Amino acid sequence: MAMSASASLSKAVKQQYMELPQGDKVQAMYIWIDGTGEGLRCKTRTLDSEPKSIEDLPEWNFDGSSTYQSEGSNSDMYLIPAAMFRDPFRKDPNKLVLCEVLKYNRKPAETNLRITCQKVMEMVEDQHPWFGMEQEYTILGTDGHPFGWPSNGFPGPQGPYYCGVGADKAYGRDIVEAHYRACLYAGVQICGTNAEVMPAQWEFQVGPCEGINMGDHLWVARFILHRVCEDFGVVASFDPKPIPGNWNGAGCHTNFSTKEMREDGGLKAIEDSIEKLGKRHSYHIRAYDPKGGLDNARRLTGHHETSNINEFSAGVANRGASIRIPRNVGQEKKGYFEDRRPSANCDPYGVTEALIRTCLLSEEGDEPADY
Amino acid sequence: MATSASSKLNKAIKQQYMDLPQGDKVQAMYIWIDGTGEGLRCKTRTLDCEPKTIEDLPEWNFDGSSTYQSEGSNSDMYLIPAAMFRDPFRKDPNKLVLCEVLKYNRKPAETNLRQTCKQVMSMVENNHPWFGMEQEYTLLGTDGHPFGWPSNGFPGPQGPYYCGVGADKAYGRDIVESHYRACLYAGVQICGTNAEVMPAQWEFQVGPCEGINMGDHLWVARFILHRVCEDFGVVVSFDPKPISGNWNGAGCHTNFSTKEMRDDGGLKVIEESIERLSKRHRYHIRAYDPKGGLDNARRLTGHHETSNIDEFSAGVANRGASIRIPRSVGQEKKGYFEDRRPSANCDPYSVTEAMVRTCLLKEEGEEPTDYSK
Numbered sequence A: 001m002a003m004s005a006s007a008s009l010s011k012a013v014k015q016q017y018m019e020l021p022q023g024d025k026v027q028a029m030y031i032w033i034d035g036t037g038e039g040l041r042c043k044t045r046t047l048d049s050e051p052k053s054i055e056d057l058p059e060w061n062f063d064g065s066s067t068y069q070s071e072g073s074n075s076d077m078y079l080i081p082a083a084m085f086r087d088p089f090r091k092d093p094n095k096l097v098l099c100e101v102l103k104y105n106r107k108p109a110e111t112n113l114r115i116t117c118q119k120v121m122e123m124v125e126d127q128h129p130w131f132g133m134e135q136e137y138t139i140l141g142t143d144g145h146p147f148g149w150p151s152n153g154f155p156g157p158q159g160p161y162y163c164g165v166g167a168d169k170a171y172g173r174d175i176v177e178a179h180y181r182a183c184l185y186a187g188v189q190i191c192g193t194n195a196e197v198m199p200a201q202w203e204f205q206v207g208p209c210e211g212i213n214m215g216d217h218l219w220v221a222r223f224i225l226h227r228v229c230e231d232f233g234v235v236a237s238f239d240p241k242p243i244p245g246n247w248n249g250a251g252c253h254t255n256f257s258t259k260e261m262r263e264d265g266g267l268k269a270i271e272d273s274i275e276k277l278g279k280r281h282s283y284h285i286r287a288y289d290p291k292g293g294l295d296n297a298r299r300l301t302g303h304h305e306t307s308n309i310n311e312f313s314a315g316v317a318n319r320g321a322s323i324r325i326p327r328n329v330g331q332e333k334k335g336y337f338e339d340r341r342p343s344a345n346c347d348p349y350g351v352t353e354a355l356i357r358t359c360l361l362s363e364e365g366d367e368p369a370d371y
Numbered sequence B: 001m002a003t004s005a006s007s008k009l010n011k012a013i014k015q016q017y018m019d020l021p022q023g024d025k026v027q028a029m030y031i032w033i034d035g036t037g038e039g040l041r042c043k044t045r046t047l048d049c050e051p052k053t054i055e056d057l058p059e060w061n062f063d064g065s066s067t068y069q070s071e072g073s074n075s076d077m078y079l080i081p082a083a084m085f086r087d088p089f090r091k092d093p094n095k096l097v098l099c100e101v102l103k104y105n106r107k108p109a110e111t112n113l114r115q116t117c118k119q120v121m122s123m124v125e126n127n128h129p130w131f132g133m134e135q136e137y138t139l140l141g142t143d144g145h146p147f148g149w150p151s152n153g154f155p156g157p158q159g160p161y162y163c164g165v166g167a168d169k170a171y172g173r174d175i176v177e178s179h180y181r182a183c184l185y186a187g188v189q190i191c192g193t194n195a196e197v198m199p200a201q202w203e204f205q206v207g208p209c210e211g212i213n214m215g216d217h218l219w220v221a222r223f224i225l226h227r228v229c230e231d232f233g234v235v236v237s238f239d240p241k242p243i244s245g246n247w248n249g250a251g252c253h254t255n256f257s258t259k260e261m262r263d264d265g266g267l268k269v270i271e272e273s274i275e276r277l278s279k280r281h282r283y284h285i286r287a288y289d290p291k292g293g294l295d296n297a298r299r300l301t302g303h304h305e306t307s308n309i310d311e312f313s314a315g316v317a318n319r320g321a322s323i324r325i326p327r328s329v330g331q332e333k334k335g336y337f338e339d340r341r342p343s344a345n346c347d348p349y350s351v352t353e354a355m356v357r358t359c360l361l362k363e364e365g366e367e368p369t370d371y372s373k
Helices: A011-018 A114-123 A173-186 A213-232 A267-278 A281-287 A327-332 A348-359 B011-018 B114-123 B173-186 B213-232 B267-278 B281-287 B327-332 B348-359
Strands: A026-033 A040-047 A060-063 A076-086 A095-102 A130-140 A190-195 A201-210 A235-237 A252-257 A314-316 A323-325 A337-339 B026-033 B040-047 B060-063 B076-086 B095-102 B130-140 B190-195 B201-210 B235-237 B252-257 B314-316 B323-325 B337-339
Touching: A011 B011, A026 A076, A026 A213, A040 A060, A040 A213, A076 A173, A076 A213, A095 A213, A114 A213, A114 A348, A130 A213, A130 A348, A173 A190, A173 A201, A173 A213, A173 B011, A201 A213, A213 A235, A213 A348, A213 B011, A252 A348, A267 A281, A267 A314, A267 A323, A267 A327, A267 A337, A267 A348, A281 A348, A314 A327, A323 A327, B026 B076, B026 B213, B040 B060, B040 B213, B076 B173, B076 B213, B095 B213, B114 B213, B114 B348, B130 B213, B130 B348, B173 B190, B173 B201, B173 B213, B201 B213, B213 B235, B213 B348, B252 B348, B267 B281, B267 B314, B267 B323, B267 B327, B267 B337, B267 B348, B281 B348, B314 B327, B323 B327
Parallel strands: A026 A095, A314 A323, B026 B095, B314 B323
Antiparallel strands: A026 A040, A060 A076, A076 A095, A130 A201, A130 A235, A130 A252, A190 A201, A190 B040, A252 A337, A323 A337, B026 B040, B060 B076, B076 B095, B130 B201, B130 B235, B130 B252, B190 B201, B252 B337, B323 B337
16 A cells, blocks of 8 residues: 555654653744645744744744745745644644745735735625635545555446445545544634545535635645645645546535625525626636636536536536535525535635625626725 | 555554544534435534534535435435434544435435334334344455455355354454444444354344334444444445355344233234234335345345245244244243344334334235325
8 A cells, every 4th residue: 555654654652752741842833835826835943932822923934945936046935924723743832823925025925815815804804704615635645546446446436435434435534533633623613524426535624714714724724634644644635636537526615605695585695696706707717726727627527516617507406506505595595605616726715815806895807806 | 355445544643633632522423324225324513512412413414416315406415313322433522423314305315214114103102112133244355255255265164153253263353342342332222242154244233222213223333333344444244145155144133022022921912913924024025125125035045044035934933934933932921023034234214114014003915004194
């Protein structure tokens, strides 16, 4: 089985070291998004006491020429702490610190989509926008083949795996269980998990989160997943179509509501939003994966419970549409709706910002407004 | 040996993660029966505090087009919590929640046999119907071959394996032991285990359970067995005849009694029930496996301690009959009887409902009575 060499290192030996007391010193692991817009990086610093809030964490910097973010001749980039969580790997009092990246001139790095997302979220604070994102992913061996699949072939066709149980149905549940507990410990708003349609594919859901928290919590949940898989010696892939052919892709369905939509009669506000989204399909497609739609083009075919990338559609309980209105929302005439277009490797700051701009700031046309 | 890749993941690492405190949050794993009527599915949600009773658990929904239960264009189906158990995998305060499935229009899904079973059971509450079901199953490797069997052949013929001990007799006892403890922890009414006649075949018994509890406890016991086997990297099969030829099949013998049968002189009531069952053989055969009798046709041959599927028979201490009256019951003139016809992959709601309809509600003929009219 293609598991990493690291996975064979003695964990008992490691545990002995991890049990050593650390006095008053605290380890803070700074996490950021690299130049690909999908990859995560991290490095750690010692602090002299436990940070109680984000303001206790100092700015830092790193070598952007090693992360596809700058040239070697002018490579310093800034890390600005944005959100702090408990560290489920090193445990209390140590922290995970999600950061924004600024260029040498203190302008946002190209893949720092958080800064505009936060501005947009502040503009609509009073509407209390809530999000829930359903993160799908595939577990791979270090050979790049899906975990548990026969090494030179394929498992039986899709059908029995979704929410399945049993060694012939569920591949890699240990990772899912470990990730769930790690997220709960860290303070990430993880609200569920399930096995997905393709074997070795899983999903976890994060939410409900208001405003900027959605992006923060989802990025940290992804980081935790990468670290958990690293410990087990396997790899998590957020590629939207890891295996071509009659195998499901991986998305990040995004559920959205405002206070108005959640209140009686909110269905009208939902329908108005869907109307606006229907007129701005290509702007959203560009925002829904890190390659302006090219990644999603491999996934959104109209088959395998996806809509076709070239068409916008909406429907109650319809998993083949771009937007799905849950059946109970249609009945209660209030609630939320689900945008099924975002790719598994989307930037949640980019996705949530686009939804706000179109639905709440009523923007139109192909470009975002510059406020 | 054909064990899964997942079973080779480092369990010490997993244990470190599972030891992390979870604060006030609780994980509830919702379990349901899929469109096959045999398969189980599950997914988990986080709750903000520990549910104390079933009423504390919210309704949920799922994508029925991925479980052979609906079309993609109208795929939402509802999960209605029905019975709650402690979670032996994630441990307290986390829960396993067995659910009923409703279609988009809130009518029961095709394989939701619990709903009518519950209605029927509530009609006969005063009879206090007790059930005990003997669940047989076979352990397989991920290659589909029975666990422990030579990879390209067969073990020695049946004889030494039933209740056997020793590495050449008992294949996979670790699974049985783990499952037993997990069921006890969860609150499932497991009352025994034994190795069965075919090597790699085992049996556990659940009961006595009154009314609807029989189906609930047996389905959760089956789920726990699937999860335990998944952890060990093997597969459990409830197929009624996994290996053709001179190898035992797998059944789910169902023991049944009412308060009247358990009281002095109850043997008369037992005999009356058997009389009614003898007149409704085909209706019961249809209810005793998920394919209306087709699965059982491979098992109920009249050989290997089964009755023939085409004939009804009953007898004291007779394992070749459809109904067996235990010898002690014949002597004490009260107790219970054993229906040996149900298949290992039967739906216990369907089996227990059929027994109550025929024996207590005194129905006749090929179709169940519709009491809603």
